[in-house]
Amino acid sequence: MLPRLRSGTVHVGGVSLDNHLILAAGILGTTGASLARMLENGAGGVVTKSIGPYPCEGHTGPCVVEVDGGVLNAMGLPNPSRDFADELPLLEGKPVIASIYGGSAEEFSTVAGWFAEKVVAVELNLSCPHAAGYGASLGADPRLVGECTRAVSSLGIPVWVKLTPNVTDIAACGLAAERGGASAIVAINTVKAMRISPELRRPVLGNRFGGLSGKAIFPIAVRCVYDLYEACTVPIIGCGGIATARDVLEMMMAGAAAVEIGTGVKDNPRIFRDIGADLYSADGIPADELVGCAHD
Ligand code: RRO
Numbered sequence: 301m302l303p304r305l306r307s308g309t310v311h312v313g314g315v316s317l318d319n320h321l322i323l324a325a326g327i328l329g330t331t332g333a334s335l336a337r338m339l340e341n342g343a344g345g346v347v348t349k350s351i352g353p354y355p356c357e358g359h360t361g362p363c364v365v366e367v368d369g370g371v372l373n374a375m376g377l378p379n380p381s382r383d384f385a386d387e388l389p390l391l392e393g394k395p396v397i398a399s400i401y402g403g404s405a406e407e408f409s410t411v412a413g414w415f416a417e418k419v420v421a422v423e424l425n426l427s428c429p430h431a432a433g434y435g436a437s438l439g440a441d442p443r444l445v446g447e448c449t450r451a452v453s454s455l456g457i458p459v460w461v462k463l464t465p466n467v468t469d470i471a472a473c474g475l476a477a478e479r480g481g482a483s484a485i486v487a488i489n490t491v492k493a494m495r496i497s498p499e500l501r502r503p504v505l506g507n508r509f510g511g512l513s514g515k516a517i518f519p520i521a522v523r524c525v526y527d528l529y530e531a532c533t534v535p536i537i538g539c540g541g542i543a544t545a546r547d548v549l550e551m552m553m554a555g556a557a558a559v560e561i562g563t564g565v566k567d568n569p570r571i572f573r574d575i576g577a578d579l580y581s582a583d584g585i586p587a588d589e590l591v592g593c594a595h596d
Pocket of ligand 1: 373
């Protein structure tokens with residue numbers, strides 16, 4: 301029989317959450333109203349769509365395509381930049397984490413400064429697989445991961461660093477984030493991927509390649525969390541293909557102290573309530589007893 305967890309406030313990465321289940325960046329994260337709705341529907345915390353130093357319209361479509369076991373996207377970081385702050389008053393006092401991106405440590409610091417007082421933490425997007433000069437372009441290099449993390453953590457706010465699986469040594473990136481002052485590491489962002497239409501004889505996505513999310517990447521995410529837990533001491537937040545309470549427990553056993561859920565919301569908007577109902581019980585065990593237990 302699978303264990304049940306004790307319910308109650310969760311402290312992770314410098315933040316207090318209502319439970320272990322967090323809305324991942326990019327899903328329903330562009331308006332304050334949609335983020336508030338996810339909190340009302342059982343999310344323990346929510347991460348915004350990634351916000352950058354300049355407004356961006358995103359890549360030319362098609363930007364999203366369903367594939368076996370998941371979703372392939374190349375949205376291209378669409379966001380209103382600093383104007384996103386207008387969405388936040390609705391969420392005052394709520395566990396909201398701002399996902400931010402920049403092309404340098406200085407840009408990360410500037411964008412973090414806009415939101416520092418308005419959110420409980422920032423999550424550095426060092427991992428989007430299809431954004432030239434942003435995301436994984438920086439996040440695949442541990443030196444730049446360290447620089448960007450240090451620039452933001454020096455502002456004195458909790459910093460979560462979201463890593464890319466598209467590297468040979470994710471632990472090196474995790475250690476760089478930790479040395480830069482990260483409060484938590486989030487693993488993983490989407491896996492670089494593409495599909496080609498045999499009828500059209502051309503790539504399906506407007507950007508040609510993009511990032512794969514959903515159930516298909518769950519084993520990759522588990523392996524990345526496992527590798528990070530072996531190397532790092534800061535809490536790890538597991539992300540990638542989680543759709544059931546069983547997936548949450550597996551992620552925790554690999555080393556995750558909490559999880560983020562993104563693509564699962566598309567198939568089931570009630571996913572936070574449904575997983576919570578299966579995961580928690582009044583006589584459940586503390587999550588600490590499970591986190592990393594697969595390493596023993
Ligand atoms: O906007 C996107 O295309 C996007 C982002 Br910012 C990200 O971090 N990961 C992803 O798969 N898509």
